[in-house]
Amino acid sequence: MLTGEELTILATSLGVALRAVILSLPVATLAAWALSKPTFPGKSVLDAVAHLPLVLPPVLIGYLLLVTFGRRGPLGAWLEATFGVQLAFTMEGAALATAVMSFPLMVRAIRLAFEATDPRLFDAAALLGAGPWTRFRRLALPLAGPGVLAGAVTAFAAGLGEFGAVITFASNVPGETQTLPLAIYTALQSPGGEDRALRLAMMSFGLAVAGLALAEQIQRWARRRQDA
Amino acid sequence: MTPPALAVDIRLQRGGFALEAEFRHEHGVAVVFGPSGSGKSLLLSAIAGLRRLGGGRVAVLGEPVEDVAAGVRTPPSRRGVGLVFQEPLLFPHMSVAGNLRFAAEQAMRAGRSATLSMDEAIERFELAALLPRAPRQLSGGEKNRVALARAILAAPRLLLLDEPFAALDGLRRRAYLRHLLDLSREHGLPMLVVTHEIEDAAALADTLIALASGRVVACGPAREAMASHVFQSMLDPRDVGSAIPPSAFAGEVAERRERAVWLKADRVLLASERPRGLSARNIWEGEVARLTREADGSVLVEVSAPIGGLLARVTPEAASDLDLAPGRPVWSIVKTHLV
Numbered sequence: 331m332l333t334g335e336e337l338t339i340l341a342t343s344l345g346v347a348l349r350a351v352i353l354s355l356p357v358a359t360l361a362a363w364a365l366s367k368p369t370f371p372g373k374s375v376l377d378a379v380a381h382l383p384l385v386l387p388p389v390l391i392g393y394l395l396l397v398t399f400g401r402r403g404p405l406g407a408w409l410e411a412t413f414g415v416q417l418a419f420t421m422e423g424a425a426l427a428t429a430v431m432s433f434p435l436m437v438r439a440i441r442l443a444f445e446a447t448d449p450r451l452f453d454a455a456a457l458l459g460a461g462p463w464t465r466f467r468r469l470a471l472p473l474a475g476p477g478v479l480a481g482a483v484t485a486f487a488a489g490l491g492e493f494g495a496v497i498t499f500a501s502n503v504p505g506e507t508q509t510l511p512l513a514i515y516t517a518l519q520s521p522g523g524e525d526r527a528l529r530l531a532m533m534s535f536g537l538a539v540a541g542l543a544l545a546e547q548i549q550r551w552a553r554r555r556q557d558a
Numbered sequence: 559m560t561p562p563a564l565a566v567d568i569r570l571q572r573g574g575f576a577l578e579a580e581f582r583h584e585h586g587v588a589v590v591f592g593p594s595g596s597g598k599s600l601l602l603s604a605i606a607g608l609r610r611l612g613g614g615r616v617a618v619l620g621e622p623v624e625d626v627a628a629g630v631r632t633p634p635s636r637r638g639v640g641l642v643f644q645e646p647l648l649f650p651h652m653s654v655a656g657n658l659r660f661a662a663e664q665a666m667r668a669g670r671s672a673t674l675s676m677d678e679a680i681e682r683f684e685l686a687a688l689l690p691r692a693p694r695q696l697s698g699g700e701k702n703r704v705a706l707a708r709a710i711l712a713a714p715r716l717l718l719l720d721e722p723f724a725a726l727d728g729l730r731r732r733a734y735l736r737h738l739l740d741l742s743r744e745h746g747l748p749m750l751v752v753t754h755e756i757e758d759a760a761a762l763a764d765t766l767i768a769l770a771s772g773r774v775v776a777c778g779p780a781r782e783a784m785a786s787h788v789f790q791s792m793l794d795p796r797d798v799g800s801a802i803p804p805s806a807f808a809g810e811v812a813e814r815r816e817r818a819v820w821l822k823a824d825r826v827l828l829a830s831e832r833p834r835g836l837s838a839r840n841i842w843e844g845e846v847a848r849l850t851r852e853a854d855g856s857v858l859v860e861v862s863a864p865i866g867g868l869l870a871r872v873t874p875e876a877a878s879d880l881d882l883a884p885g886r887p888v889w890s891i892v893k894t895h896l897v
Binding site: 458 | 608708
């Protein structure tokens with residue numbers, strides 16, 4: 331069974347990934363909704379920004395977060411002065427770094443779900459007198475619901491494994507920011523830590539596969555619902 | 559003076575296709591008739607606001623909802639214009655009751671009251687048994703009924719219908735037609751119905767708007783517009799005929815609620831003397847107004863009769879045997895079962 335140390339690492343990983351999903355879900359949903367529309371001014375810019383974390387090195391993302399949200403960064407200083415919130419080297423910081431990294435993945439899954447909905451349903455709703463907010467809330471969101479859920483689960487599973495951005499921005503603090511991949515890295519750095527690393531790797535592998543399988547199940551259920 | 563239900567003067571471009579239409583629809587039912595590709599659906603989309611105009615204006619009950627020159631453009635959701643699409647487009651994640659409630663909620667939010675209450679709509683369109691069902695559990699005809707009821711419950715000031723009969727078979731077609739006529743007669747809801755079926759056009763139209771290649775080629779009171787040469791030339795030769803009010807016929811046809819029955823010229827028999835001993839119930843005395851030789855060799859005879867003008871098609875041999883010429887008295891004969 332798992333040791334106390336492993337349980338702490340697991341809890342940290344789950345906590346970080348969950349916070350990351352909660353943080354990015356509303357923003358990703360709105361971005362995906364906007365990107366699923368045919369055209370609007372600034373669409374290509376939004377598209378590029380949403381996909382940036384996919385092509386930038388994770389360490390660079392971590393560095394950018396540090397510069398902006400670190401204690402001396404403009405937003406970081408403001409957050410600490412106004413709300414007393416410190417992001418760098420905390421679990422919240424690890425969650426922010428994870429959220430940014432999994433953002434493109436989430437936007438992509440949710441956008442596909444929005445695009446799978448027959449756009450004429452929105453015309454039909456508009457001609458019954460429903461404004462944009464009603465159409466989004468009563469049609470787009472429930473119809474894309476399974477896709478949104480699948481996107482969230484995928485992002486959660488991916489978030490469990492985020493390394494570069496987290497270690498750069500939030501560092502490697504056991505019980506606070508030391509997630510599974512960071513713990514594996516630490517174990518490999520210490521002499522005789524191969525066994526620990528192997529156990530952690532197997533945990534990480536199991537979690538990722540379970541997350542992926544769950545997301546796939548949700549997608550399948552969503553497709554069946556769309557076809558019906 | 560009450561403003562017209564709909565006043566349209568629009569220009570719009572889609573790909574290589576240009577739509578240019580100007581007409582007024584005062585009240586009742588206007589039918590937009592034309593072959594496929596004539597721009598009928600595009601016209602409806604433009605009136606509903608789903609497509610931006612290139613130029614011109616649309617006014618509903620005197621209120622401009624789009625006027626390019628004046629920079630006015632009301633979004634589709636606030637025009638008070640309902641549109642029943644060719645496909646029912648029911649919301650798949652809501653039950654039938656949910657679909658109807660959605661529409662009623664929008665009407666309530668906009669502060670409009672619908673032509674029919676929820677209960678009246680459920681009764682009239684026979685939806686009570688369908689309420690808990692999901693749209694995918696409905697037959698095509700049932701979906702169409704729900705879509706129409708939903709459109710009515712949203713309380714539109716003007717209802718547009720795009721080929722509403724396309725997916726319906728004979729009996730359901732009749733029933734649907736009756737619903738539309740009732741809504742128009744009893745509740746005065748102005749409608750614009752797109753169809754390419756001549757029988758449906760005759761049955762519904764107070765006003766006829768004929769569209770060809772994106773232009774209005776005929777527009778006016780239905781019976782006159784349908785008798786015009788330009789309208790007749792749009793029809794398949796076998797469909798050429800005349801719009802006759804049901805009251806002109808004998809028997810059950812006279813009871814029909816349709817505005818007019820389309821009597822195809824092929825179905826009319828002519829006699830040069832008062833016929834006797836015939837089983838046919840409809841025999842109208844009249845006189846020949848005009849003869850036209852058709853491309854296929856047949857002769858199209860315009861007869862003016864007390865019930866109005868009608869058309870009969872005869873062979874050239876028959877025309878010469880009967881000595882048909884303008885001014886000659888003739889009797890037009892139609893079997894009830896051919897109507």
